[in-house]
Amino acid sequence: MKNPTVVSVSQLNRYVKSLLESDHVLSGLMVRGEISNFTRHYKSGHLYFTLKDDSAAVKAVMFRSYAARVPFSPENGMSVIVSGSVSLYERDGSYQFYVTDMQPDGIGALHLAYEQLKAKLAAEGLFDEARKRPLPPYPERIGIVTSEGAAALQDMLNILSRRYPAATVVLCPAQVQGAGAARTLIDGIRALNAAKACDLIIIGRGGGSIEDLWAFNDEALARAIAASGIPVISAVGHETDFTIADFAADLRAPTPSAAAELAVPNMADLQYYLADLGARCHGAVVRRIEGTELRLRQLRAGLTTPEGVLRACGLRLDALEREIRAGVLQRLDGARNRLQYLGALVEERSPMKILSRGYSLTSADGRTVLSAEQVKPGDLLTTRVADGEILSKVTGTNRRTT
Incomplete structure (x- = not known):
């Protein structure tokens, strides 16, 4: 009978480890189970669990x-x-499973991460309605943080220029998907705040998959939106898309186009309101004068005192009438001057007035040309000036480098 080999404990554990690691079935394994005794080592960052x-x-x-x-x-x-x-962990002689990937059982990893972050920030009060700021009713400057070449940007610019040409748009270009996108969005919000460049910020992009929109589910971006001193409208994807940025913003718009609609009033509605306000003010003043005159006539008709008292009262009444008329006329003049000022302001900031100063607006295929990169040789351009349109063809472009 052959004598058995005597080995050390270390040799035994090393041999068993080699057997386990050489078994192909055990080297590319997927295991389903429930996590217990979970520990994240605070120094190493390793995860230990059962x-x-x-x-x-x-x-x-x-x-x-x-x-x-x-x-x-x-x-x-x-x-x-x-x-x-x-x-096998040789020191203790115990075998264990070395994990290289982990997925939640029955739910997507991104969806779970989204729900966990949403619950965490909601518990902190980051989404509370009480901390949301009202939007300015008549913004003079609107900051937009999005991709410079995106169709969503063009849609917003068209709507803003049509509804409220008095506002100036400040574009802060940013990456809206992929690695590093969240950081550029954060930088855009912080830059607009640091420069106090606008009264309102719109941040967003067009639709896409959950992976395309994932930058807007970044925790640091949500905190930057909440910390913004300027009110923020979030406009990400389509109406059915919800991101963490939507909950952190002061207002969620279902689409970028809707954000532009919500950001500014309609100039036509304002003009109608001013005209209606002027008519109501005029009517109120006229009614006040007529009521005062009627009261004066009633007072004069009811006097039965001696002649001297009558003359004194008559003089007093005449003085009162002159004073009331002067006050009413002064209010009428003030209201008229205010209406004239508002009308001049609307006229001054209208697109046609801007064109009459020598400016022009160039478009290609119905889209406003904002950059030399948007056109190429051979493209047909339409340039709108104060008294008509100029049609031209691109022969070349020169892009300014500074």
């Missing part, structure tokens, strides 16, 4: 480099599917 089901359990570890890629926060009691391999 995976269990109704009848068994196994220790698991996920090193920091892999843990950093998990978009949600693992918790005790959460059902997950993990990928990785089985090996």
